[in-house]
Amino acid sequence: xxxxxCVIDDLDATSPRGALAIRLxxxxxxxxxxxxxxxxLFGSMAHGDDSDSSDVNLLVVTSRPRTGxxxxxxxxxxxxxxxxxxxxxxxxxxxxxxxxLWPLQADAFITTFPLLDLQSWFKDRREAHLTLLTEARPxxxxxxxxxxxxxxxxAHSRAVRHAQRCDTDAATMMMAEARLYAAMVTGFLxxxxxxxTADAVKHAGVATAGTQELGAILNYQAEELTARGRPVDGRxxxxxx
Numbered sequence: 001x002x003x004x005x006c007v008i009d010d011l012d013a014t015s016p017r018g019a020l021a022i023r024l025x026x027x028x029x030x031x032x033x034x035x036x037x038x039x040x041l042f043g044s045m046a047h048g049d050d051s052d053s054s055d056v057n058l059l060v061v062t063s064r065p066r067t068g069x070x071x072x073x074x075x076x077x078x079x080x081x082x083x084x085x086x087x088x089x090x091x092x093x094x095x096x097x098x099x100x101l102w103p104l105q106a107d108a109f110i111t112t113f114p115l116l117d118l119q120s121w122f123k124d125r126r127e128a129h130l131t132l133l134t135e136a137r138p139x140x141x142x143x144x145x146x147x148x149x150x151x152x153x154x155a156h157s158r159a160v161r162h163a164q165r166c167d168t169d170a171a172t173m174m175m176a177e178a179r180l181y182a183a184m185v186t187g188f189l190x191x192x193x194x195x196x197t198a199d200a201v202k203h204a205g206v207a208t209a210g211t212q213e214l215g216a217i218l219n220y221q222a223e224e225l226t227a228r229g230r231p232v233d234g235r236x237x238x239x240x241x
Contacts, residue, residue: 011041011045011113011115015050016052016077016079017045017050017054017056017079018045020056020076020077020079020081021041021045021056021058021115022115024056024058024076024081024083025039025058025115025116028060028068028069029116031069032060032062032067032068032069035062035063035064035067035068036060036061036062036063036068036116037061037062037063037088037118037119037121038059038060038061038088038114038116038117038118038119038121038122039058039059039060039061039114039115039116039117040058040059040061040112040113040114040115040116040117040122041056041057041058041059041112041113041115042057042059042107042108042111042112042113043055043057043082043107043108043195043196044057044195045057045113046108046111046112046113047111047195054080055079055080055081055082056076056079056080056081056082057082057084057108058081058082058083058084059084059085059086059091059108059112060083060084060085060086061085061086061087061088061091061121062085062086062087062088063087063088064087065087065090068085069083069085070085071083071084071085088121091121091125092124092125092128094109095109095125095126095128095129095132096128096129096131096132097132098132098136098140098141098144099144100144100147100148101184102144102187102188102193103183103184103187103188103192103193103194103200104184104193104194104196104197104200105193106129106193107193107194107195109125109126109129110126110129110130110193112125112126133191138228139229139230141188141189141191142188142189142225142228142229142230143230144188145184145185145188145189145221145225145230146225146230146232148181148182148184148185148188149181149182149185149218149221149222149225149232150232151177151181151184152177152178152179152180152181152182152184152185152218152221153178153218153222153232155174155175155177155178155181156174156175156178156182156211156214156215156218158170158174159171159172159174159175159178159211160211160215162174163211175211175214178214178218179201179206179207179209179214180197180200180201182204182206182209182214182217182218182221183200183201183203183204183206184200185221186204186205186206186221187200187204189221189224189225189228
């Protein structure tokens, strides 16, 4: 599982992204102070390794639904901003669930830099997620891995067909999806979460895999899932088990 040793202890307010994060926090509090329970950064800024090309990933936690700012993605003063808004209850509920995109979601549950957190909400969410990981049964992870494998296998098959028809653009798109979901299979089978999609395919070793190599990887994953009691193929009745 990814480590958490690189989490920053303080925010560099002199950097353009740090200064913008503070301005965003103040703008949210100026308009929705009574509704906001917590504000935090996730992604590279939470890890302290952001660069000039990094986004400002801001999470706003509200006390009630349909309050606070609206979620948004846009540039602010030349810096990409990803503003996400959830209720405190919703956020804790997500942290307690092993969801289909867990390998791409867990980093934000584990690593967040609080800009405002008077009730230790981010700490509670982190502990809730760590408890889930401790208590989750192996079959829960392999079940999600099999679902990701089905997506990867389907995308890989479509990529092969598009390549045979010389539709290179469509084949490229399908291969990107196949690589990502093959990485998700690896994440579930090894209980590893990733920083983002690029990190996922890189650390799973599928970033440059061609159709034949990825096909071999998917075959190996299918064998591993079968060995773990989650075969990728079976009789009709098994679909409902």
